[in-house]
Amino acid sequence: MIKFEHVGLRYGIGPEVLTDINFVLEPGSFHFLTGPSGSGKTSIMSLMYLGRKPTRGLVTMFGQNINDMDRSQLCALRQKIGVVFQEFRLLPHLSAFDNVALPMRISGHPESEVKSNVDELLEWVGLGDYKNVLPMTLSGGQQQRVAIARSVIARPKLLLADEPTGNLDDNIGFRLMHLFEQLNRMGTTIVIATHSQSIMDRFGHPRLVLEAGNLHVHDNANWVQKNIEGVY
Ligand SMILES: Nc1ncnc2c1ncn2[C@@H]1O[C@H](COP(=O)(O)OP(=O)(O)OP(=O)(O)O)[C@@H](O)[C@H]1O
Numbered sequence: 001m002i003k004f005e006h007v008g009l010r011y012g013i014g015p016e017v018l019t020d021i022n023f024v025l026e027p028g029s030f031h032f033l034t035g036p037s038g039s040g041k042t043s044i045m046s047l048m049y050l051g052r053k054p055t056r057g058l059v060t061m062f063g064q065n066i067n068d069m070d071r072s073q074l075c076a077l078r079q080k081i082g083v084v085f086q087e088f089r090l091l092p093h094l095s096a097f098d099n100v101a102l103p104m105r106i107s108g109h110p111e112s113e114v115k116s117n118v119d120e121l122l123e124w125v126g127l128g129d130y131k132n133v134l135p136m137t138l139s140g141g142q143q144q145r146v147a148i149a150r151s152v153i154a155r156p157k158l159l160l161a162d163e164p165t166g167n168l169d170d171n172i173g174f175r176l177m178h179l180f181e182q183l184n185r186m187g188t189t190i191v192i193a194t195h196s197q198s199i200m201d202r203f204g205h206p207r208l209v210l211e212a213g214n215l216h217v218h219d220n221a222n223w224v225q226k227n228i229e230g231v232y
């Protein structure tokens with residue numbers, strides 16, 4: 001599903017923020033991505049959601065080398081990926097309902113189906129009474145829940161969530177983690193960037209740990225996963 005081989009990334013003429021990243025994520029896996037602030041979690045996410053290309057090395061997504069892909073191919077691939085951005089990126093002129101509906105509308109689902117799915121999901125994330133409001137009138141945690149609903153509505157093949165519970169109390173955070181777990185059981189591959197020790201402890205998925213530009217995989221005993229470090 002995702003393969004990084006000797007990946008490096010720098011912004012402009014700045015220092016390399018990722019130096020030599022190697023890992024493989026199998027389809028259907030569920031990983032946490034963790035590490036100190038500034039260690040490069042969002043940067044790795046941006047490579048995985050095809051928001052940028054690596055400065056060096058190879059990023060393979062869905063079996064395709066992203067360096068070789070043109071704009072339209074990247075757009076087509078992006079439709080298989082659900083993203084929760086660290087800063088939400090809701091469209092300010094669209095209501096909560098229309099923000100969540102967007103991925104389904106883009107992929108051409110009939111409006112009746114869009115309505116019932118979006119209504120149900122907004123209820124589920126506790127925002128049933130906020131369907132028609134604009135993002136700027138919502139609290140940070142409420143906006144985050146809209147962003148989460150938008151990321152999962154079209155049942156993506158890959159879900160990338162950057163600190164998706166950062167603005168939520170533990171209760172709602174755990175509830176939303178269960179939503180991700182459910183999606184994972186239906187086959188979605190999931191990567192969640194988080195600082196939250198309580199979330200990582202409670203949901204025992206393997207961890208990709210970033211430190212000083214390098215990434216180490218910390219397996220969980222009950223979790224089978226492959227790390228190509230050492231193979232290359
Ligand atoms: N657009 C950018 N331009 C220049 N430098 C950037 C940019 N985005 C990130 N960086 C730098 O890259 C490094 C990694 O940042 P990144 O946002 O990936 O870290 P992070 O692990 O997500 O941090 P946090 O936990 O605070 O979200 C930092 O040193 C940061 O200053």
Ligand SMILES: [Mg+2]
Pocket residue numbers: 041042043086162
């Ligand atoms: Mg970040």
